Amino acid sequence: MGHPGARGVPRGHGRGGSAVRGPAHRTAVAAVSDVQAVRSVQRHTVRTLVASQVAGGLGISAAIAVGAVVVTEVFGREDLSGLVQSAQVLGAALLAMPAASLAVSYGRRVGLGVAYALGAVGALIALVATELEVFPLLLLGTALLGGGTAAGLQARYAATDLAPAGGRGRALSVVVWSTTVGAVAGPNLAGPAGDLASSLGIEPLAGPFLLGVVVLGIGAVVILAGLRPDPLLTARELGSASGDPPVRRRGVLRAGWTAITASPPAVLGLLAVVVGHTVMVTVMVMTPVHMTHGGASISVIGFVISVHVAGMYALSPVMGWLADRVGRVPVILGGVLVLLASVALAGTAHEGHSPGLTAGLFLLGLGWSACMVAGSTLLTDAVEAADRPAVQGASDLLMGLAAAGGGALAGIVVGSFGYGVLNASAAVLLAAPVAAMLIPACRSLSNTRSA
The missing domain is CATH 1.20.1250.20 (MFS general substrate transporter like domains)
Structure with missing residues (x-):
């Protein structure tokens, strides 16, 4: 062919x-x-x-x-x-x-x-x-x-x-x-x-x-x-030459969602992408506001956001290499841990500018990169080739909607409870991909013991 x-x-x-x-x-x-x-x-x-x-x-x-x-x-x-x-x-x-x-x-x-x-x-x-x-x-x-x-x-x-x-x-x-x-x-x-x-x-x-x-x-x-x-x-x-199943051309969203829910690794990949992106967006969009409240200048805010963007993209080839060499799931776990460290640093930083906030925003980008690259790759691996475009489109749809909702709620949370509570809420969201990793392992252990 x-x-x-x-x-x-x-x-x-x-x-x-x-x-x-x-x-x-x-x-x-x-x-x-x-x-x-x-x-x-x-x-x-x-x-x-x-x-x-x-x-x-x-x-x-x-x-x-x-x-x-x-x-x-x-x-x-x-x-x-x-x-x-x-x-x-x-x-x-x-x-x-x-x-x-x-x-x-x-x-x-x-x-x-x-x-x-x-x-x-x-x-x-x-x-x-x-x-x-x-x-x-x-x-x-x-x-x-x-x-x-x-x-x-x-x-x-x-x-x-x-x-x-x-x-x-x-x-x-x-x-x-x-x-x-x-x-x-x-x-x-x-x-x-x-x-x-x-x-x-x-x-x-x-x-x-x-x-x-x-x-x-x-x-x-x-x-x-x-x-x-x-x-x-x-x-x-x-x-087609290898006998792969035919492509489903109708009901693309439904086909994508069905393929994801039928595969636990695909669910983990989806959660890594959606949760990682939502955590990144919700914290990032409110960081300039938090800094402004402490009197940080526009140039300083711009520098911190630039450091964050560097964390997001500059090391993504390293994340790809690690995902191929070490495995998708370990890199996702590493990304979740980095995101937890980032919200801990950012959430405890005082208003204005501080080294802790800058480090937190860099780690926020780095954790996002790990979850995005490894999660997207795992999602692709976990489904049949015929379902991949539908699965990938569904992933981007859910990721965008979750980030839009998170960004909208972020302002309300910061206005009512503060930037620290926003970061704590983001940390709670990170429990979802961790649970997706632990539940299959617990089931496997339970089945082994019962056998």
Whole structure:
């Protein structure tokens, strides 16, 4: 079996060594069955995904960085400023399943490409909304911007489609790591983007939205033009040759949820991703408020958040290597322990700035990285290939909804009880993945004793 005459797939690897000919996708399946050809396609896939992640990360981080400021300065409604980020997070969650459904039916190239394109359209709508000062339109635009986030999240799974089981963690983590470039550089481009917008007669604060239109559009083009052969379709055709079960094209969310609940390791992977992400978001979003109450300057707050972002992404390849070498479950357990240490440090830090708070935020990012990389890899390992896109979409949907809910409740908790109670509540959430690890072990021990 083989794959369409694509970049990285050598000709002449079919039976008898003859050149492969025929329709674009089906004709090269025989070539891709060659181990070296599969590796070549996988390397090309990861490079393409990394390039799209850099572009997408720039657009999302730049646009979201100024969203609250736009509401405050342009619309004069500071009380509504938090809705912009909430709309983006909800948009990313709600677009996760449509993107996964497209991937199930048409492959990763279409699923990711359409999601990035929706992000670019969202940035354009947000730009127009800022110019016209129409707040509901701004919320619509930022919700569609979530398409870029949904694409960035599902890109990590696309890196595993053709990766060998022992290399999935590393492949996934490299794509996660590439987000660092956009996440760090994007907010720093807000100023130059504002200058460019001003020179074009556009509201300067809308400049990052203009940047988002361009770079998210580039991300869509990179995927649509460059993700050939499609890794999911290639893996599916190779699986068909091996007798794998057929793909379920209807009821994608239900199929994903059924596959997860039928597998205890998949449940653990899901909990690691959802709980780790929710803990990270709830603590991170309220840290600037806690620091502001103690008189910390904007530059100091920015430094602490930068340290946190470095913890999230900079060491993700190490987490991928550990997940492949040591195992998914030990890395998840390590991530949970690191998150517990982070909320202990952050929750006991005084208002303003302190070394303990900075260390806590770094560990918050590091624990998130371990849970995200190892949990996502375990989730992929634990289900059949035919169910993976649906399972991955369901995971991103639940992760986004939980984080949006956690972020909304975080403000209420801090306002009513304080930052320390928020961190203590986050620690309680971490009991869920620990229980998912311990319950099967206890059942196994009980069965052994009864036997």
